[in-house]
Amino acid sequence: MExxxxxxxxxxxxxxxFTLGEIPGTLWTPQxxxxxxxxxxxxxHNNGLPKSDxxxxxxARYCAAAGYxxxxxxxxxxxxxxxxxxxxxxxxxxxxxxxxxxxxxDIFESVVGPLVAKAAPDWLTTLDALLALPELGEPGGPGGPxxxxxxxxxxxxxxxxxxxxxxxPRIKAAGLFAGGFVPRAQRDEARQVTIPLLLLLQWDDEGNxxxxxxxxxxxxxxxxxxxxxxxGGHTGxxxxxxxxxxxxxxxHLKPAGAADSTI
Amino acid sequence: MExxxxxxxxxxxxxxxFTLGEIPGTLWTPQxxxxxxxxxxxxxHNNGLPKSDxxxxxxARYCAAAGYxxxxxxxxxxxxxxxxxxxxxxxxxxxxxxxxxxxxxDIFESVVGPLVAKAAPDWLTTLDALLALPELGEPGGPGGPxxxxxxxxxxxxxxxxxxxxxxxPRIKAAGLFAGGFVPRAQRDEARQVTIPLLLLLQWDDEGNxxxxxxxxxxxxxxxxxxxxxxxGGHTGxxxxxxxxxxxxxxxHLKPAGAADSTI
Numbered sequence: 001m002e003x004x005x006x007x008x009x010x011x012x013x014x015x016x017x018f019t020l021g022e023i024p025g026t027l028w029t030p031q032x033x034x035x036x037x038x039x040x041x042x043x044x045h046n047n048g049l050p051k052s053d054x055x056x057x058x059x060a061r062y063c064a065a066a067g068y069x070x071x072x073x074x075x076x077x078x079x080x081x082x083x084x085x086x087x088x089x090x091x092x093x094x095x096x097x098x099x100x101x102x103x104x105x106d107i108f109e110s111v112v113g114p115l116v117a118k119a120a121p122d123w124l125t126t127l128d129a130l131l132a133l134p135e136l137g138e139p140g141g142p143g144g145p146x147x148x149x150x151x152x153x154x155x156x157x158x159x160x161x162x163x164x165x166x167x168x169p170r171i172k173a174a175g176l177f178a179g180g181f182v183p184r185a186q187r188d189e190a191r192q193v194t195i196p197l198l199l200l201l202q203w204d205d206e207g208n209x210x211x212x213x214x215x216x217x218x219x220x221x222x223x224x225x226x227x228x229x230x231x232g233g234h235t236g237x238x239x240x241x242x243x244x245x246x247x248x249x250x251x252h253l254k255p256a257g258a259a260d261s262t263i
Numbered sequence: 264m265e266x267x268x269x270x271x272x273x274x275x276x277x278x279x280x281f282t283l284g285e286i287p288g289t290l291w292t293p294q295x296x297x298x299x300x301x302x303x304x305x306x307x308h309n310n311g312l313p314k315s316d317x318x319x320x321x322x323a324r325y326c327a328a329a330g331y332x333x334x335x336x337x338x339x340x341x342x343x344x345x346x347x348x349x350x351x352x353x354x355x356x357x358x359x360x361x362x363x364x365x366x367x368x369d370i371f372e373s374v375v376g377p378l379v380a381k382a383a384p385d386w387l388t389t390l391d392a393l394l395a396l397p398e399l400g401e402p403g404g405p406g407g408p409x410x411x412x413x414x415x416x417x418x419x420x421x422x423x424x425x426x427x428x429x430x431x432p433r434i435k436a437a438g439l440f441a442g443g444f445v446p447r448a449q450r451d452e453a454r455q456v457t458i459p460l461l462l463l464l465q466w467d468d469e470g471n472x473x474x475x476x477x478x479x480x481x482x483x484x485x486x487x488x489x490x491x492x493x494x495g496g497h498t499g500x501x502x503x504x505x506x507x508x509x510x511x512x513x514x515h516l517k518p519a520g521a522a523d524s525t526i
Contacts, residue, residue: 055525203481203490214477217492218466224501227466227492229480238487239524240514244507251503261502262318262495 001129003027013064020129023122024080025073026051028064029135037136037150038069039253042123042164042171044156045072050079055235059242063155066246067254069136073126075119075160087111098207113183116159123164127152131170151253155245158199158216162186165193173252175245178202178237180213190219197225198248200241205234264392266290276327283392286385287343288336289314291327292398300399300413302516303332305386305427305434307419313342318498322505326418329509330517332399336389338382338423350374361470375422376446383426390415390433414516418508421462421479425449428456436515438508441465441500443476453482460488461511463504468497 005017012031017024030038043060045053051072060070074081083091090111097104130136136150152170154161158179165174166189175198182190197220201213217227226248230238269279275294280287293301306323308316314335323333337344346354353374360367393399399413415433417424421442428437429452438461445453460483464476480490489511493501 223494225494226501227490229490229492231486231488236525238489240510243510247503247506262499 001133009061011061011065013061015061020073020126022081023073023075023126024051025071025126026057026060027130028060028070030064030067030069038067039151039153039249040069040071040127040130040136041153041155041249042127043070043072044075044119044123044154044160045078045177050074052080059155062242063246063249066250068153068246068249069130069150071126071130073122075122077115077118108181109183112159113185116163116183116186119160120163120167123160124168127168127170153249153253155249158182159186162189162193165195165197166190171195173197173249175248176200178205178234179208180205180210180216181208182212182216187216187219190216191221194221194223196248196252197222198245199225199227200237200245201227201229202234202236203229203231204236207234264396272324274324274328276324278324283336283389285344286336286338286389287314288334288389289320289323290393291323291333293327293330293332301330301332302414302416302512303334303390303393303399304416304418304512305390306333306335307338307382307386307417307423308335308341308440313337315343322418325505326509326512329513331416331509331512332393332413334389334393336385338385340378340381371444372446376448379422379426379446379449382423383430386423386427387431390431394433416512416516418512421445422449425452425456428458428460429453434458436460436512438511439463441468441497442471443468443473443479444471445479450479450482453479454484457484457486459511459515460485461508462488462490463500463508464490464492465497465499466492466494467499470497 001018001020003016003018006014008014014029016027018027041063045056049056051074056072060072064070077083077087090107094104094107094111097107131150151172154164154171154174156177158176159182161174161176162182163186165171173196178200180201199217201210203210217225228241228244230241264281264283267280267282269277271277277292279290281290304326308319312319314337319335323335327333340346340350353370357367357370357374360370394413414435417427417434417437419440421439422445424437424439425445426449428434436459441463443464462480464473466473480488491504491507493504
């Protein structure tokens with residue numbers, strides 16, 4: 001992992017670009033190191049948006065300012081990474097079909113299924129490299145006791161989050177963002193996800209049918225899962241959900257989480 | 264309104280019992296008065312629970328410690344207020360039918376429809392009396408400019424909240440608690456509710472079918488409405504929802520609410 005730029009934001013967050021082989025990424029770290037390493041959030045987005053997108057950066061910076069190390073990458077086939085002309089055509093066709101209200105299951109499967117399968121290894125490679133950084137590893141640096149390892153959360157792209165949460169035990173909590181429409185493999189894998197979840201749903205999401213999001217929420221194997229639904233379309237998630245997401249991670253990734261009780 | 268007892272809790276909240284005609288109530292007020300009056304939350308519960316129930320008091324005290332005046336009453340037919348033997352039999356029959364998984368629409372309608380209709384006037388009488396208290400009225404006491412009136416929210420029993428929110432313009436935001444099963448009149452009135460809403464849903468609520476809660480959420484006329492769903496039965500709402508509820512009221516009832524923007 002090679003850092004290629006670094007600058008300090010107004011709120012003290014350190015924003016660094018990095019490359020890891022072919023993977024370009026950004027790491028945000030909070031200003032004030034605590035007595036233990038900041039928990040790490042893997043913040044992923046698909047949907048053709050690059051990791052440099054202003055809204056994604058806004059979410060990452062907010063989360064870092066709240067005391068988290070936050071990493072975002074353009075995984076294989078995502079963001080600014082090279083895509084074949086055939087991939088571009090398939091994505092354009094999928095968007096057209098969604099907008100026209102046509103059935104999109106088959107084309108969605110052909111586009112997003114392989115995208116998740118190719119993106120997941122890049123994220124795991126990145127996770128390995130991040131946890132090997134002295135400032136993100138165990139207290140005292142590499143070689144510290146494993147039970148003091150940095151807590152890891154996942155935030156963003158639902159289908160990839162399911163894949164990672166179902167297969168990677170270092171991920172302890174996941175916030176899944178405005179997507180109920182996932183490939184078949186992830187619909188099956190949802191039952192194997194058992195970590196605490198916060199699933200965001202936009203009630204009138206033009207690309208993610210409401211019923212599928214509700215079915216997906218029902219399918220997760222987690223004992224603690226929360227659904228937040230808000231009015232509006234895919235990009236209409238209100239700002240307070242960023243605050244709620246941080247509080248969700250606070251409960252599960254920071255030592256002094258709230259007690260497990262009911263109102 | 265006559266206060267019959269007062270004591271100061273550990274967190275500085277003042278808890279006072281009152282009577283208002285036949286209506287018994289409790290008022291919690293925060294320790295530190297701000298430059299403007301604390302917003303007022305009407306906290307209602309039905310379901311046979313008296314206002315002295317420990318869980319209800321816990322929610323009220325939490326909310327008061329967060330800077331709100333909170334009032335709870337036993338409205339007509341609710342809590343410890345007298346009920347006829349026929350009312351008691353009908354409630355017992357409703358509980359039996361719910362537990363047996365039998366259709367309950369007709370008996371629910373006959374029990375809860377009149378209960379809402381009778382409870383609402385008691386709450387409005389209480390609201391008038393509370394806003395006439397010097398410590399809860401306009402800054403500077405009665406006669407201050409109306410536009411500086413204390414902001415009022417509602418929290419709790421869903422069916423009553425719909426009735427009050429649809430008919431009482433002083434109520435500016437409502438948190439509705441774990442109830443999608445409401446009388447027919449309130450199903451219709453939901454469309455007339457236009458204030459910001461937070462609707463809590465327990466995903467496996469034995470007495471409130473999930474589909475009805477989702478239909479109810481869809482029906483509300485509000486432009487800002489948020490659904491929070493959590494796993495578990497009717498009494499399993501996790502504690503962090505009390506925190507989320509307070510933050511919802513902070514956005515809508517306190518002057519420095521969050522900006523209206525998206526992530």
